[in-house]
Amino acid sequence: MRHSKQMIDSRTSLDTPEGVQLTFHLGGPALRMAAYVADFIIRLAVIVCLTLLLAVLGFTMGALGGTAIFGLVFIVVFLAEWFYGTVFEWLWSGRTPGKRMFGLRVIKIGGYPIGFYESVIRNFLRGADAPFVILYALGIVTMMCNKRFQRLGDFFAGTMVVVEERTKVPHKPRNLHMVPILERAECRRGYHVSERTLDVVTRLFERAGYLSGPRREAIATVLAEPIADRLGFDLQALPPEDRGSRFLIRVIKTFSPQDEDQGSGELTFLSDFGVSEDNLLAGARR
Amino acid sequence: MTREEFVRQRQEDWARFEALLSFAEDKRQTRFRIRGPISILLSLFSMFSATRSVPNWTGEDLSEFSSLFRAICYDLSLARSRDFGLGLNRYLNNLVARGHNAFYRGQPGSFGRMFRFFLEEFPWLLRQNIRYFWVALSLFVLPGLIAGLLLYLKPELGSRLFTEEMMQQFADMHSGETRKDHPSAYMTSMYIFNNVGIAFRCFASGALCGIGTVCTLVFNSLFIGGVTGYLVALGKGHPFFTFAISHGSFELTAIVVAGAAGLILGHAIVHPGSLTRAESVRVRGRVAVKLALGAGGMLAVAAFIEGFWSPSPIPGALKYFVGTILWIVVFCYLAFAGRRYDPTEFSQVEV
Numbered sequence: 001m002r003h004s005k006q007m008i009d010s011r012t013s014l015d016t017p018e019g020v021q022l023t024f025h026l027g028g029p030a031l032r033m034a035a036y037v038a039d040f041i042i043r044l045a046v047i048v049c050l051t052l053l054l055a056v057l058g059f060t061m062g063a064l065g066g067t068a069i070f071g072l073v074f075i076v077v078f079l080a081e082w083f084y085g086t087v088f089e090w091l092w093s094g095r096t097p098g099k100r101m102f103g104l105r106v107i108k109i110g111g112y113p114i115g116f117y118e119s120v121i122r123n124f125l126r127g128a129d130a131p132f133v134i135l136y137a138l139g140i141v142t143m144m145c146n147k148r149f150q151r152l153g154d155f156f157a158g159t160m161v162v163v164e165e166r167t168k169v170p171h172k173p174r175n176l177h178m179v180p181i182l183e184r185a186e187c188r189r190g191y192h193v194s195e196r197t198l199d200v201v202t203r204l205f206e207r208a209g210y211l212s213g214p215r216r217e218a219i220a221t222v223l224a225e226p227i228a229d230r231l232g233f234d235l236q237a238l239p240p241e242d243r244g245s246r247f248l249i250r251v252i253k254t255f256s257p258q259d260e261d262q263g264s265g266e267l268t269f270l271s272d273f274g275v276s277e278d279n280l281l282a283g284a285r286r
Numbered sequence: 287m288t289r290e291e292f293v294r295q296r297q298e299d300w301a302r303f304e305a306l307l308s309f310a311e312d313k314r315q316t317r318f319r320i321r322g323p324i325s326i327l328l329s330l331f332s333m334f335s336a337t338r339s340v341p342n343w344t345g346e347d348l349s350e351f352s353s354l355f356r357a358i359c360y361d362l363s364l365a366r367s368r369d370f371g372l373g374l375n376r377y378l379n380n381l382v383a384r385g386h387n388a389f390y391r392g393q394p395g396s397f398g399r400m401f402r403f404f405l406e407e408f409p410w411l412l413r414q415n416i417r418y419f420w421v422a423l424s425l426f427v428l429p430g431l432i433a434g435l436l437l438y439l440k441p442e443l444g445s446r447l448f449t450e451e452m453m454q455q456f457a458d459m460h461s462g463e464t465r466k467d468h469p470s471a472y473m474t475s476m477y478i479f480n481n482v483g484i485a486f487r488c489f490a491s492g493a494l495c496g497i498g499t500v501c502t503l504v505f506n507s508l509f510i511g512g513v514t515g516y517l518v519a520l521g522k523g524h525p526f527f528t529f530a531i532s533h534g535s536f537e538l539t540a541i542v543v544a545g546a547a548g549l550i551l552g553h554a555i556v557h558p559g560s561l562t563r564a565e566s567v568r569v570r571g572r573v574a575v576k577l578a579l580g581a582g583g584m585l586a587v588a589a590f591i592e593g594f595w596s597p598s599p600i601p602g603a604l605k606y607f608v609g610t611i612l613w614i615v616v617f618c619y620l621a622f623a624g625r626r627y628d629p630t631e632f633s634q635v636e637v
Contacts, residue, residue: 016386018359023379071472074479082486112390121575127490152493156571167377195288206373
């Protein structure tokens with residue numbers, strides 16, 4: 001229970017030689033199972049295709065030669081069983097086609113790319129993770145027992161499966177030209193919001209994809225009330241179901257410096273906003 | 287510095303770093319460290335075996351990458367400490383993670399290293415871990431010896447070990463004439479699929495505290511010993527031995543080696559010694575997997591002998607002679623090959 005003080009999280013962090021802390025999102029059992037099924041289907045398809053090919057080839061070569069050729073099916077099945085994952089993870093830096101499909105990658109627990117032997121160990125030990133006919137029963141139990149979601153093979157190889165994210169440089173919220181600014185007349189007490197406050201507000205919307213609509217609104221209400229109070233804005237004028245979000249987005253529009261030149265970029269969070277654009281504007285115009 | 291100024295100032299560097307990264311991740315150079323006529327043949331395989339080396343970079347690229355990487359590490363720390371927002375944090379974190387991955391690569395593999403592995407490292411490594419081999423050997427020999435003796439003395443006990451069908455097969459099988467039911471190539475493929483699979487499973491199940499390996503070894507021992515004793519009792523000893531002696535050299539030894547590899551895994555998890563359990567399985571696992579791969583190679587050799595040589599209609603005396611030589615070859619290979627192997631020669635920073 002060495003890590004009992006740490007919060008339960010699907011992330012893991014490590015220190016690089018450059019002295020900076022790196023955070024990785026771990027691939028959970030569901031995602032990995034999905035990738036496994038995808039790989040399984042690919043393997044099956046390859047085996048079936050090659051078997052048919054060899055059968056056709058075998059027919060053209062007479063009984064004895066045909067059987068000899070057809071024997072290659074065993075080699076194909078053998079390679080598909082033991083070396084499919086091994087070779088792909090080795091040569092594709094920790095990814096099989098299935099893992100690639102689901103954005104997963106195998107890396108060493110130190111964050112380094114895996115080598116040949118790590119790849120062999122974690123793939124060969126599938127036999128230990130999935131003993132008898134129970135589908136990966138032991139592997140899933142092992143994954144639940146450690147903080148890096150490692151199955152037995154990962155444990156022996158010193159590897160973990162992470163979710164790979166490719167994100168873009170985040171910009172200040174854009175495409176807010178449809179959102180009306182807060183008029184001076186609406187703010188009876190003051191007309192200034194500090195940069196720090198704006199940053200907090202912006203960050204709420206950056207998280208929009210991770211929060212459910214009602215949850216976001218609950219947080220927005222907490223943020224909106226003191227800001228509205230300071231500005232002297234009458235929150236009650238907005239419809240109650242999402243007045244916090246509506247108010248805050250107008251605050252961003254009004255007070256944060258806009259990158260007008262980058263207005264062509266896609267709308268980052270309005271669609272995550274849970275309210276349609278018309279709906280939002282209707283509320284804001286009121 | 288505000289967040290906006292920060293992004294505006296650094297954005298160019300980030301874009302340049304991303305460009306270098308995609309170059310590193312997509313264009314991997316293939317490289318073999320072997321010369322001579324074989325290299326032409328090997329270059330044919332190159333498309334299947336791109337080694338994961340640092341791409342074909344110039345020194346300038348490399349130093350640019352290196353300094354950009356360090357600058358971006360600093361950016362990440364800065365973004366974290368100034369609280370520049372989740373999105374920026376995540377973006378920089380991913381950049382650093384990808385850079386880390388590209389920058390700290392292991393040594394590329396090569397065919398040269400593969401040859402060195404089978405010629406030197408594998409037998410050397412086995413001798414380093416010979417105690418596991420002896421344990422596996424006794425697990426593989428003793429039960430079989432007992433089963434064989436019992437069945438030799440009392441063949442009627444055969445029904446305890448084999449099904450009716452199997453016993454019928456034994457009665458028909460090695461009855462003097464060689465098997466011609468399938469061509470050799472077919473049987474070789476089948477043996478590779480079956481035997482190498484058994485060896486790998488025997489190794490893998492060692493991760494279950496060694497229990498799986500012990501069970502596999504003992505079960506196979508009982509079966510093989512039983513078959514031998516039973517066939518000898520039936521008076522079919524000569525055809526059986528002429529068939530089995532040649533490939534048995536590689537096959538039986540390799541099974542024991544795979545068993546030793548499995549026992550290493552089991553020992554590492556049960557008794558980590560002075561290391562933590564996680565470190566122990568990592569360090570010993572690497573040794574074990576090398577032995578298992580070596581065993582797989584030996585079994586592939588055995589499969590060819592078993593497919594092509596063993597069933598061929600060659601006089602029994604010659605088969606005994608060749609078989610004996612093969613046993614000596616296996617013994618000498620494991621006992622003497624790679625004596626001058628230097629484990630530090632290919633050593634790389636273990637990360």
